[in-house]
Amino acid sequence: IPNTSQAKSSAEPDVGGKTFDYIVVGGGLTGLTVANRLSEDGDRSVLVIENGFVNDDVSTQIPAFGNSLNTDLMYDIPSAPNANIDDQSFPVYVGNVVGGGSVINGMALDRASAADYDAWEQLGNNGWNWNSLLYYFKKSTTFTPPVADNVKNFGITYDSSYYGTDGPIQASFPNFEYPDTKTIWKSFKAEGIPLPREHAAGTAVGALWIPTALQPKNQTRSQAKNAYYDPVKSRSNLVLITGKRVNEILFDQSLLTGLKAKGVQFVSRSDQSVKQVYAKREVILAAGAVFTPQLLQLSGLGPKDVLTAAGVKVKKDMPAVGANMQDHPNAYAYFDLKNMSTPNPFSLLDPVYMAAARAQYDTNKTGPYTQAHGSSIAFLSLQSITEKYSQIVNTITAQNARSFLPSVYADSTLLRGFQKQRDIIANLYSRSDAAAGEVPMVPFGVAISALQRPLSRGTVTLNPSNKYGNPVVQWNTFQNPVDRQILVEMVRWTRKHWARTELNCFSPIELIPGVEAQTDDEIIDALIQHNYLQASFAHMSGSCSMMPQSYGGVVASDLTVYNTKGLSIVDASIIPLIPATHLQATMYAVAEKAADLIKARNSATLLSSLLGF
Numbered sequence: 379i380p381n382t383s384q385a386k387s388s389a390e391p392d393v394g395g396k397t398f399d400y401i402v403v404g405g406g407l408t409g410l411t412v413a414n415r416l417s418e419d420g421d422r423s424v425l426v427i428e429n430g431f432v433n434d435d436v437s438t439q440i441p442a443f444g445n446s447l448n449t450d451l452m453y454d455i456p457s458a459p460n461a462n463i464d465d466q467s468f469p470v471y472v473g474n475v476v477g478g479g480s481v482i483n484g485m486a487l488d489r490a491s492a493a494d495y496d497a498w499e500q501l502g503n504n505g506w507n508w509n510s511l512l513y514y515f516k517k518s519t520t521f522t523p524p525v526a527d528n529v530k531n532f533g534i535t536y537d538s539s540y541y542g543t544d545g546p547i548q549a550s551f552p553n554f555e556y557p558d559t560k561t562i563w564k565s566f567k568a569e570g571i572p573l574p575r576e577h578a579a580g581t582a583v584g585a586l587w588i589p590t591a592l593q594p595k596n597q598t599r600s601q602a603k604n605a606y607y608d609p610v611k612s613r614s615n616l617v618l619i620t621g622k623r624v625n626e627i628l629f630d631q632s633l634l635t636g637l638k639a640k641g642v643q644f645v646s647r648s649d650q651s652v653k654q655v656y657a658k659r660e661v662i663l664a665a666g667a668v669f670t671p672q673l674l675q676l677s678g679l680g681p682k683d684v685l686t687a688a689g690v691k692v693k694k695d696m697p698a699v700g701a702n703m704q705d706h707p708n709a710y711a712y713f714d715l716k717n718m719s720t721p722n723p724f725s726l727l728d729p730v731y732m733a734a735a736r737a738q739y740d741t742n743k744t745g746p747y748t749q750a751h752g753s754s755i756a757f758l759s760l761q762s763i764t765e766k767y768s769q770i771v772n773t774i775t776a777q778n779a780r781s782f783l784p785s786v787y788a789d790s791t792l793l794r795g796f797q798k799q800r801d802i803i804a805n806l807y808s809r810s811d812a813a814a815g816e817v818p819m820v821p822f823g824v825a826i827s828a829l830q831r832p833l834s835r836g837t838v839t840l841n842p843s844n845k846y847g848n849p850v851v852q853w854n855t856f857q858n859p860v861d862r863q864i865l866v867e868m869v870r871w872t873r874k875h876w877a878r879t880e881l882n883c884f885s886p887i888e889l890i891p892g893v894e895a896q897t898d899d900e901i902i903d904a905l906i907q908h909n910y911l912q913a914s915f916a917h918m919s920g921s922c923s924m925m926p927q928s929y930g931g932v933v934a935s936d937l938t939v940y941n942t943k944g945l946s947i948v949d950a951s952i953i954p955l956i957p958a959t960h961l962q963a964t965m966y967a968v969a970e971k972a973a974d975l976i977k978a979r980n981s982a983t984l985l986s987s988l989l990g991f
């Protein structure tokens with residue numbers, strides 16, 4: 379952690395014992411978004427408590443650095459061993475910095491199809507659908523079209539009417555594309571998959587041009603801190619404290635009021651001092667899909683056996699807290715290519731080229747350093763991936779759902795909710811306007827296949843031997859065999875794709891999984907052997923999901939936590955069903971909507987108190 383961050387931290391006010399209208403736990407992507415909007419009202423005070431520090435290093439700003447993992451600014455959490463992937467443990471990537479994941483992520487700023495968000499409403503979340511979220515997708519963004527040369531040379535398409543014109547997050551395109559991107563696009567066009575002009579119109583299936591969270595003028599990362607916090611940090615009613623870890627939500631409990639959140643307790647990372655701070659209106663959890671369920675469990679809300687094992691007094695037995703965790707498991711196939719144009723992504727491994735490219739970026743903000751993961755991505759429907767799609771859908775609906783779920787699903791409400799999710803997933807898998815898998819269209823031979831609608835469900839639970847340590851993150855990848863089957867079919871699709879005539883110019887040779895791997899088991903075994911199978915795309919979500927209580931939800935559609943008062947959740951843990959997209963654009967929209975919901979209910983409270991009821 380750089381010294382500048384420490385200095386900033388020591389200049390922060392001592393909030394111990396003080397009272398704010400709102401306390402936001404976690405100053406990551408959603409926390410800073412909500413804090414900005416709530417503090418627009420000068421009569422409301424907002425405190426944000428963040429475990430990480432401010433970091434404005436160049437490593438968080440230059441897009442090309444978004445291609446490698448900035449582990450210095452992440453927590454160090456190994457997952458629990460995965461029984462279905464050779465007992466492997468995978469790193470759990472979560473940003474530990476002001477701005478959270480938005481500061482260290484891959485900068486892709488894309489949305490899922492309309493059907494993905496409409497599915498949230500079908501799960502009983504009134505008002506959570508594509509149309510209502512479109513307003514917030516726009517509110518959170520400002521769009522800048524790609525440079526004319528790239529539009530002409532690469533055929534980039536877009537429709538700016540689906541983005542905002544004055545939102546905080548900058549949606550734009552790097553001003554550089556690798557030349558082979560043209561050949562890659564030719565091969566995807568030849569697949570006969572959809573080619574929507576604008577993916578953000580609710581039509582994110584096919585080969586897509588997507589924007590990056592990128593400030594177009596200086597070609598640096600646009601993220602929650604520089605977009606939502608820096609411009610408003612001088613507000614006297616907004617306070618951010620860093621290097622502080624919240625370890626308990628404080629409740630008033632009486633027969634009359636039930637459990638009412640009154641504040642939080644936090645520990646300073648620098649001197650280990652423990653303090654309490656109070657909220658007049660709401661405690662808002664924005665600690666992310668890994669730490670929000672942990673904090674609820676530490677505070678006595680969670681599965682009874684998990685709490686008891688960790689020595690936490692049970693305030694309310696809530697099996698759903700930490701269940702329903704989802705992510706996008708993925709496989710990497712690797713092809714050796716010849717005759718790649720120069721430059722290509724491997725050119726940056728040459729120190730001479732790298733130095734020249736860096737100088738080009740520093741001087742005039744052009745060249746490969748302006749690009750993170752690029753702007754070309756394909757999202758494929760199950761029908762495009764495999765002819766077996768209707769057989770797969772039939773398998774899903776015929777399954778005994780309970781057989782492929784973790785033990786916490788012995789709870790009948792959780793199981794009912796999953797069955798409803800399962801029916802929705804089966805429907806989405808049978809449609810051509812919803813994606814089943816992602817294939818980034820990269821101009822080199824690493825072909826990623828990422829499963830978008832897992833049926834397996836993970837869990838986040840307290841570590842019984844150290845409740846304040848990292849939680850136990852169990853993805854349960856492939857617990858449902860259909861997930862494994864679809865990922866294998868994606869690898870087969872990738873194989874067929876690289877055999878296309880448009881790609882003959884590269885003379886691709888499949889090295890991993892390798893042509894000798896033909897059966898499902900052989901493909902999976904070869905991927906595992908090379909560590910080319912991953913449980914996570916860093917898209918942890920769903921662990922405190924928004925669903926009716928009768929479906930095992932943790933929050934209602936107004937994002938308040940069931941069985942409590944004065945407590946809400948706004949982060950990726952509320953996602954009921956993971957959408958087929960990277961998550962950040964969705965989470966900015968969710969947080970914008972969350973802020974409106976919180977504002978509305980708190981002005982209503984004021985009105986009713988003025989009117990005396």
Ligand SMILES: Cc1cc2nc3c(=O)[nH]c(=O)nc-3n(C[C@H](O)[C@H](O)[C@H](O)COP(=O)(O)OP(=O)(O)OC[C@H]3O[C@@H](n4cnc5c(N)ncnc54)[C@H](O)[C@@H]3O)c2cc1C
Pocket residue numbers: 403404405406407408409427428429430447471472473474475476477478479480482483484485486487488622623624625664665666667669670673915916917918948949950951960961962963965
């Ligand atoms: C490596 C990586 C790459 C990614 N790539 C992309 C991408 O290219 N495109 C995309 O769309 N999405 C991407 N994502 C996902 C996206 O960044 C996340 O989905 C998003 O940041 C989630 O927002 P959040 O507010 O829920 O959580 P976060 O942004 O993770 O914020 C949670 C914050 O809470 C803090 N916190 C946690 N516990 C406590 C506590 N007890 N007390 C105080 N503070 C606490 C954390 O330090 C963190 O800052 C990526 C994520 C990662 C990690």
